[in-house]
Amino acid sequence: MPLDLPTQAPTPDPSTDVPTRGRRADAALARLGAAADAAPAEAARADATDAGLVALVGELTVEEKVSLVVGAGLWSTTAIPRIGLRAMHVSDGPAGVRGVAEDGSETSASFPAPSALAATWDVDLADEVGRAFAAEARRHGVDLVLAPQVNLQRTPVGGRHFECYSEDPELTSRIAVHVVKAAQDRGVGMCVKHFVANDSETQRTSYLARVDERTLREVYLEPFERLVAEARAWSVMGAYSGVDDGELAAPVLEHAPLLTGVLKDEWGFDGVVVSDWVATNSVEAAAEGGLDLQMPGPDGPWGDGLLAAVRAGTVGAALLDDKVLRLLRLAQRVGALEGFAPQGAERDEVAAVDVAGMLRELVARSMVVLRDDAHALPLAAPAIRRIALLGPNAVAPFVQGGGSSYVRPDRTTNLPEVIASAFGGARVDLHAGAVSRVVPPALDLAADATTPGGAAGTPGALMELLDAAGTVIAAETVTRWDGWWHDVPEQAVALRIRTTVRLDTPGRHEVGVGTVGRHRIVVDGQVVSTSDRVVGEDVILDSSVNQPVPALLTVDVTEPRTVEVDATVQAAHPVGYRSFARAELVHRPPVPTPDELLADAVAAARDADLAIVVVGTNEEIESEGYDRTSLALPGTQDELVRAVVAANPRTVVVVNAGAPVVLPWLDEAPTVVWSWLGGQEWADALADVLTGVTEPSGRLPWTLPAREDDVPVPDAIPADGVVEYHEGVHVGYRSWLRLGRTPAAPFGHGLGWTAWSYVDVAVTSQDEDGVDLDVTIVNDGPRAGREVVQVYVEPPAQSPAGDRPVRWLGAFAVVDAEAGASTTVRVRLDARAFRTWDTARHGWVTPAGTYPIRVGRSLTDLRLSVGVDVGSSSSGQSSGTRGTPT
Ligand code: BGC
8 A cells, every 4th residue: 555655756745835946036026026016915815714804904004003013012912992902912831821910920830841741742631731721821811822832852951951842843743733723722822932943042042053954844844834734823933043044044033035935935824923032133134034023012123113114115015014914813813803703612611621630640641760670660658658758859849940931830839748648648758868059048038137237137138229320219128038129210220238147057158149240249348249241131031140140258157147248239121121130149058068968868768668869950950041061960969869779779769850861870770750840730740650640651752861972962052153953854862873872761761650562563544645553552561551652764775765864753642551451553654754855856755665664662662563665656565564573
């Protein structure tokens, strides 16, 4: 049963409107030509449902039109009440819906970081996450969620790795399509980000990703293409970074061949291209490039410049009309435009969604059993009366990465209490066991500090806002301080903070202040840091504002004493964001040495029936705005794991991280579970997994390196402003395979808590759209479980492999089966799985041949294979309609 696809000579894939450079140029010319016509370009193509919107565009003044394509604030678009248009509200994404309150006061359901969803490989759960996005958006009055992020995990050090789904385009695309469709079916728009090749953070507002055309098409554009084709995404966010695809080297927002040529003209995207926040740097170039909505507003280049450009004729009226039509179409879809029926057949269903319950199940399901030699999971709870709960991340779990995806959670939990109750009231001894953070904790202003001056002193610190002349324009004494003074008046240039810190405990103290921008910090009469560098929105975009490294004074105390802190820090007025002054007041009192911490933990482990060691990353390591510099677990955590495993053979190691960390002790630890950045339900989900309520049925959506030196793309540091995608189409595991390197755990790995045999694979049908495979597996373990059947494609032996990957994910399916049960699952291998991009012809081709199809439990644990003939000429047999064990 051959696939009826183009063969031999590269010919275009019939399912795709193939672009060529010539055709792109034609499209661009047509657009420019249309600018001279009265009819807007998009209006000319509009179908009947758009007719009313087109007419509405015609009713607007040019001022109104311009106001629509520029944000009205940080999180809102412009309202025009006279046409029944209200403001639309937008909000991050992608680990929940933060809400639009400027003071950050709203709480939200905190979802796990998106890689956890991808680790379920479960499109039904992706549907549920889409529903939860819709429910949360509705609850917060949000029309457009700035999610999902479908950039790929090109390098494990990428700062936003945790916000992405996977290193694989197929897994990313399928999960994302389900999330977006489910949300939009409920009338909430999703803004898919960040178009395109925005896969690392170093110099993120300026670097150029040099990616060849084929790699862009086969890897980095694929999720966007499928979201347009299969989910009809209503919005796409254009990245800060730029792309050099050989045709044009330009910031994405000015990259007309990609943003307009491919996204809009070729794929037919009819939604709104939104700028990443403060990413717009030009008027004409961005307008021509394809940007539709500058966010935030009203400040920024379009705020001042677009009206003038339209009046001067340097931005065509029809081009502006096209943007306005897109905006109105989005408004109609979300229900922000009176008189136009909103979209989303299931708009009213959101009220019934149990978001927290779904998240708990999702997070438990996402956990990946990396190792469980003795089949210890799930743990027999009644026999366990005393638990040593160890590790820095047991004391302070890290459940959300840093940056714009952060939400204020609806609920916080206490891990020791959750564990104690899950194990029927067992005694839980909690010990950090290791250090893992560089930044000292916040100074306790109420307990340890007084305002300067008075001998008795008032608890707290004196805060004074100063203008340029040094005059105090506002003053406050605070005993609670979160490090931020928001919305400082325009004339404020600095914040002065003075406090007297009591150092009572003998030993080594560290006292200091973390800030950004111009400052002078004096502690105990010593200037510990000064800077003249004035900052604005740059510190928000590189996230240094979130975790400023404090300037510290070390004080050795023998007798109780005090130190004065006198810090003057910059008041910042960033374009597009709220003004602020930033000062983290920190104090580390004498702490046990790492050896002492370790000794305590080991003693507790020895005395316990069970040791649970929770190690991982933290806010200092995983965040938007910067990439990681190391894949090691921070601090002394590796030593902790080794020592505890040696002290108590009944140890479960839980890794609490989003992106890969090297686990040098992996072969020594009997049971290791990867638990992600699990959001607000993480602790309960972990307890469910340990006690057997829910199977940890996750599979890695990326490769876990054994050693840093093996990583094919170890960094993404731009050279002269350029990040070279030198590995081409060999993203993630594809490079590991090509280079013959063995990771600690391959892509797709995860053991669950039962065992599976793979019995049979058969091709059941085949046509021009793809192949159906029936895969039969048996759960021959002791309990009901869930398997992720993974189908990989290899290039045909008889056709030149060229530079095709050694093996790539083609399809997958999730299967549940009772203990002992055999089950057959149908897996659909789309024709897309065989295609490749022909750069010479600028089109898709499918080289003919017999493609080995490998079926198994991970990229390298392959159990069955079957050949599939692809090619139109031979109408005969597939080389193997029934598979063979491998
Ligand atoms: C991030 C986006 C985010 C936006 C709004 C940007 O800095 O790159 O992902 O949606 O801020 O918070």
